[in-house]
Amino acid sequence: MSGLYLHIPFCKQACSYCDFYFVTRQGKKQDFVAELIKEIHSKKDTRYTTEIVKTVYFGGGTPSLLSPKQIEQILEAIEQVFELHPEEVTLEMNPDDVNKEYLADLRSAGITRASMGVQTFNQQLLNFMNRAHSKEEALHCLEVLSSSGIHSYTVDLIYGNPDQTLEMLEKDVDVLLGFNPPHVSAYSLTIEPKTRLGRQLELGSLIAPEDDLVALHFDLVEKRLREVGILQYEVSNFAKPGFEARHNSAYWSHENYLGLGPGAHSFWWNDIGQSAERWINEPDLNSYLSGGWENRAEVDQLSKHDLAEERLMLGLRTVQGLDLSNLEKQYDFKLNPKQEIYLHQKVKEGKAVFTESRLYLTKEGLKIADAITLDLLS
């Protein structure tokens, strides 16, 4: 079983927080689709086609800049090369690209799940994020989505913005919950160094909000969503039972995935499950278009020990946590006495639950998962 990720590198404009690979020129879209299909075909009869593909994810960039026709062509190519038994076919979309017809066409093309990049309903914050859509478009897209027949969807929300008060966030959550979404991805704003916000932070024209306040934002989102049955299952992901994202969840349990398109990441175990590779496709669109997808830009060789640490790091981010017997079986990893003492201490502090077979962080623990992971692994 494996997942397929397709990176669609086009955007109308640069969001101020984004450090993903994208281009704002739209002229090469058709060339790109052709090249992507070529790349898909190149995988025929390779190790990547030995497993059943259950999830497909169109990410970006802005996949909704492609037409339903183009999406269909890509999915057709995938079907020709891979053994596709789709359980979830997700497409990320921006509110300004969405209308009733578009969604209907996507649905017939095979898209089963939408990931809607709303981020906020506050116009001021939308401006700050330099999003392409307006508050009205954000509302409109959720309206049409609710009646589109695409029942599984997620809405992205960003909290912890500079100058964002708890009241402002409360309002965003209120509006969002009015649509009764099955899934919400709520992220605290991360200011990456090479973004516009990163530069502003460096220059001092932007001040990141206090962690304490962001923690309150986090609590508010969790509480409000829980009250309506949208439950946290990972640090930034919330779903009604049964609506958890399968493709993303597969990342956290180290299932194989193949990334296609410029800058896409892939992860694949070796034949005997003793090590794995993670690599990046050629990230530059022009190089990609001239066949550069044959190059893997960065290849990480991951030993079993690396993988065990990763698994621990990822598992501690999920509400389900870690199956310790699996960790031992699959990764030869066993907690040492020092780590156990540390975890028992965390249990006492109410930050973790630690039994014979399971380890997971509580709501309080989840908020400082990075600190706990670091303590545990150093």
Added chain:
Amino acid sequence: MNNIRNFCIIAHIDHGKSTLADRLLQTTGTISERDMQEQMLDDMDLERERGITIKSHAIKLDYKRPGGELFNFNLIDTPGHVDFAYEVSRALKACEGAILVVDATQGIEAQTISNLYQAIEQNLEIIPVLNKIDLPSSDPEGVGQQIIDLIGCEREDILIVSGKTGEGVPDLLEAICERIPGPKQEVDKPLRALIFDSVFNTYRGSVAYVRVMEGVLKKGDLFKFMANKEEYNAEDIGYLKMSYEPTKELKAGEVGYVIGSVKSLQDVRVGDTITTVKNAATTPIPGYQEAKPMVFSGIYPTQSEDFEDLRSALEKLQLNDASLSYEPETSKALGFGFRAGFLGLLHMEIVQERLDREFDIDIITTVPNVQYEVKLEDDSTIDVDNPSQMPEVGEIDAIFEPYIKASIITPADFIGPIMKLCQERRGVYINQIFMQNNRVEITYELPMAEVVFDFYDKLKSGTRGYASLDYEFIEYRKGDLVRLDILLNGEPVDALSSITHRDKAYYQGRKICAKLKELIPRQQYEVAVQAAIGSRIIARDSIRALRKDVTAKCYGGDISRKRKLLEKQKEGKKRMKQVGSVEIPQEAFLAVLSMDEDDR
């Protein structure tokens, strides 16, 4: 009259001593153009970079006068910093003359005066030289007058030289022949050779650089060091050219090296006298002192597994630097390390930098301190060179601290800021003397502890680099001193303890707490930061518990990034020091040091 001339160069840092020395080497043909690199005599990269001489050096120059007569010059270069005043005095002792180099753009500096006075006291013939006269800002008139006032020479005695272009160098060479007297050559007396420097050679052991004052040392002679009476065979002796040039004997008046299978540099002490075992001299050359450290600091490996590497690095440094002393010590906060003693702050900095550069060892150094004499209630006295070893308040009768006499030479415009600085540092004003060129010499008596922190830097920054400082130890004086402890979650952090004047303790305690709050990252618990004198808490702050620390997005490619970050953080964590449950970054240990002037 003989044809040997032993002399040194007295100059302030930056006044062009090394450049002038280079020029002398070149003009006399001691070194070819091809082998010439700048600041030839400064062996260490550090010396070249900082433009200062850390160790003494000596070199023999063969000079052929225009008339054809041959002269042997021995140029004995002296260390250029107040920390090494004793080494300077020994180097001067080996000479009959001194070239006083003064930068015509800057005038005479404090330390130059102190060295100059020493030279005059030892009856050295002074050849005054004005350097850097090619620069537009030079003031040969005024600076010349300063020199005349100081040494009482005539204006025409002052030579004008450019180390840069070589102009005036031939005149200087002639002046050395004519004005500096040749050494006495009392070859019939028992041997007395003064050690003015020593170096360690991996293959040959310790090498003594000597000036033979009386008698003759022959190759193969059995000789002894008069301070410790150790006896050795003079396996190899010779002259100090660009490399060692062996000879059969070194006679009174000559300068050279002596090698005798001496394993430890500790046995070859600067200032000691070498004599032959047969027909030994009865008394050594006066003035020998043991190197006495003035400043102490803890040196700890950042990573505890580097302890043995640090030990061997210190051993190797000591081979080359007999004035460095150290002994193992343990800190609850920092683990195993050493307490090292230095001649002064610069010496400390040099050692720290060499550990980093030459041995690639990451170290944490604690705040430097002086040695205190503590009189206890039971009337006994102990020396304390580590604040954490200061006895409890109840056991102490009185604490005495070293005082120095500091003379500062500055343009008169800066008298105000300098006095303010000295007052803040508990200085006692002695006097001020106005000199030529709108310059003033200000004298203060100061507790040495107040100078070892960052006095020199403050002095420099407060006077736009113009002021110069010279100091000497005077005596121990009683002080109202207390040990200021820092506690994290109630646990004292020994490496952060300091000894301070009672009046300053409250303010300083509060400032250190605030600084630590800034430097210690938030932990999973609230951390109380306290300053205390004995059991009394005099300042308190707290570091709030970490509330949020989790990456927002962790999908496909984020995972690699996150894992790499984790690896980096693990490395960072290794460098943290753990006190109780609190992790302290290295910078915190220097928190006290890095506080701003208005923090004090």
